[in-house]
Amino acid sequence: MSVGISIRNAFKKFGENVIIPDLSLDVQKGEFFTLLGPSGCGKTTLLRMIAGFNTIDGGEFYFDDRMINDLNPAKRNIGMVFQNYAIFPHMSVRKNVEFGLTNRNMSKTEIRQRAERFLDLMQIGELADRMPNSLSGGQQQRVALARALCIEPDVLLMDEPLSNLDAKLRVEMRTVIKHIQQTIGITTIYVTHDQEEAMAVSDRIAVMNKGVIQHVGTPKNIYQRPANTFVATFIGRSNLLEGELTMKDGLPHLKFANYEAAIPNVKEEFKTPQKIVISIRPEELVVSRRSQEGFKAVIEDSVFLGLNTHYFIRLENGTQVESVTESTIESIIEPGTEVSLTVKTEKVNLFTADGTVNILEGVQNDVISSTKAGGRAQKRLAVG
Secondary structure, eight states: OOOOEEEEEEEEETTEEEEEEEEEEEEEETTTEEOOOOSSSSHHHHHHHHHHHOOOOOOEEEEEEEEESSGGGGGGGGEEOOOOOOHHHHSHHHHHHHHHGTSSOHHHHHHHHHHHHHHHHTTTTTGSOGGGGGGEEEEHHHHHHHHHHHHHEEEEEESSSSSSSSSHHHHHHHHHHHHHHHHHTTTTEEESSSSSHHHHSSSSHHHHHHHHEEEOOOHHHHHOOOSHHHHHHHSSEEEEEEEEEEEEEEEEEEETEEEEOOOOBBGGOSOOEEEEEEEEEGEEEEESOOOOOEEEEEEEEEESSSEEEEEEEEEEEEEEEEEEEEEESSSSOOTEEEEEEEEEEEEEEETTSSSSBOOTTTOOBBOHHHHTTTTEEEEEEEOO
């Protein structure tokens, strides 16, 4: 059985250092929810508060309608997968998977049947009698996941579970984890600092910085319409340029360097001349060797990565930007070459001059307002 998770006004500090100042969050029943952010942003601290491994210094934590603040971790019915797997080296794979069931007043037959089900689900049944030191990293992670799920928890918590694996195995295991989660339908909270990993597995993502949630939304919405410049630069890469929003015949235009373009989807309350920050992702900046509409720039360097080529470009005003272009059979553009740039204006994002607000329509941010959190009511912020 899965549960929904509600957190209201969570507060945590270590000594005099406040790690989480005031955090509220809702995770839906059966959802794959990821806490994403840089090291030290508080995501693992929050996960351990949910698990009961860290004390809760303030706020309320609920599994459905049951407050769990003072509930013993053993009684929260959670499964936990750690970064270092935490597999018992002196036990066989089978004994590791069965471990969580041994104190549950179950018969040996029931324990064996339950363990075999999850060994098969994780495709490690043939490894049941092996010892952990003979397993690869991916196999050990499958054992850890089978052990966490074997107790049939209400919530699965995963703390950087793939960080010790090589790049190819990470991609394989994140596919396995997502498939298993969908098969079982268990509420899952997943912690990572890897943006691509978060995008690949999550139903929704909460982007955190310094203990504060910046944006909660689907991977698509967070990438395409980030709530602020921190989110825009943390999820993928982005060229941030200082520019202006101008009005011509009632239609907003963005302006930077020698480039100007109409941007019709500015929110009504921001349709006024002002300084702005323009976010252009590398794939939204189109490079051409040939003269065309756009603005001039000079290639400074390039990196060929097979499918794509990354160009580092200097604009006429001295600003350096990056462009990602699908590689062609033609030769790579040499440094020093003058090129023409155009912008896929339907994809760019515009922010207020301080970078705190995206002024375009289409931003969906499920962050819960702290003023409403006390009543356990969710307010969707800046929905365009």
